[in-house]
Amino acid sequence: MTIETHHLSLGETQLTVLDDGSFTLPAGYFLNVPDNVAAGLGETVTIGANVWFIRSGEKRILVDTGSAHALKQMFPATGQAWEDLQDEDPTDIVLTHMHADHIGGLADPHVFPDAQIHVSRAEWDFWTQEGLADAVPEDQRPMITMIQQVASGFADRAVLHDGESELAPGLVLEPLPGHTPGHMGLRVSEGNETLLIIGDAVISEALQFANPEISYALDGDAQQAVATRRALFEKCVDQNLTIAATHFAFPGVGKVVRDPDGFRFEAE
Numbered sequence: 001m002t003i004e005t006h007h008l009s010l011g012e013t014q015l016t017v018l019d020d021g022s023f024t025l026p027a028g029y030f031l032n033v034p035d036n037v038a039a040g041l042g043e044t045v046t047i048g049a050n051v052w053f054i055r056s057g058e059k060r061i062l063v064d065t066g067s068a069h070a071l072k073q074m075f076p077a078t079g080q081a082w083e084d085l086q087d088e089d090p091t092d093i094v095l096t097h098m099h100a101d102h103i104g105g106l107a108d109p110h111v112f113p114d115a116q117i118h119v120s121r122a123e124w125d126f127w128t129q130e131g132l133a134d135a136v137p138e139d140q141r142p143m144i145t146m147i148q149q150v151a152s153g154f155a156d157r158a159v160l161h162d163g164e165s166e167l168a169p170g171l172v173l174e175p176l177p178g179h180t181p182g183h184m185g186l187r188v189s190e191g192n193e194t195l196l197i198i199g200d201a202v203i204s205e206a207l208q209f210a211n212p213e214i215s216y217a218l219d220g221d222a223q224q225a226v227a228t229r230r231a232l233f234e235k236c237v238d239q240n241l242t243i244a245a246t247h248f249a250f251p252g253v254g255k256v257v258r259d260p261d262g263f264r265f266e267a268e
């Protein structure tokens with residue numbers, strides 16, 4: 001299968017966005033939705049799924065793996081980039097966070113055996129804590145068990161990062177917590193151009209720019225996610241950053257624009 005790809009360059013750094021498919025979710029996954037916005041929502045909301053491959057100097061960096069086979073049963077339209085991604089030979093894999101739709105490709109511990117896997121320490125410590133499955137509601141247990149199985153498969157290759165952390169010249173990991181405890185983005189800079197991969201700091205471009213207070217059912221700490229989102233929007237406008245997000249419609253790259261009563265996303 002040939003999937004859609006989108007190519008960008010920042011100086012010598014090449015970035016490819018790969019289309020991993022989509023998720024059709026009950027509209028109820030979005031919480032704290034103002035009445036006037038809720039009135040316009042259908043029963044379901046469809047969101048995209050983007051993953052990124054960066055070539056920079058000697059580094060070939062996969063940013064998230066997509067779902068691969070992990071969620072096919074519930075969401076058959078996911079995991080579409082995995083077949084093509086397996087032909088790549090990443091030196092490094094950055095995980096924005098450890099939800100199944102971002103780490104699914106690592107379910108097989110034998111793929112990309114030479115790649116170092118970068119994740120924030122807060123994220124790693126949260127998901128790998130002993131007894132976590134017993135501490136959550138029963139319906140979340142399969143998700144925890146799956147994440148812990150995948151994590152144990154790459155534990156010996158995991159590189160844990162604290163705070164802002166430089167991966168390579170022009171590539172900086174940047175904490176964006178809330179969606180998960182150690183959720184992070186990746187800032188790619190060359191010359192005076194900067195692109196910030198924001199992962200799941202914003203899930204829906206249609207809903208959360210105009211209303212950053214709208215949260216998502218899988219946000220671990222909704223309040224912190226809202227604070228992160230507001231600060232992120234301010235920063236993106238002030239610094240004229242280009243952003244790339246996981247769940248925006250493919251390819252999900254564009255600018256944040258300030259509106260009289262909120263923000264808006266302008267796709268590139």
Ligand SMILES: [Zn+2]
Pocket residue numbers: 099101102200246247
């Ligand atoms: Zn996600």
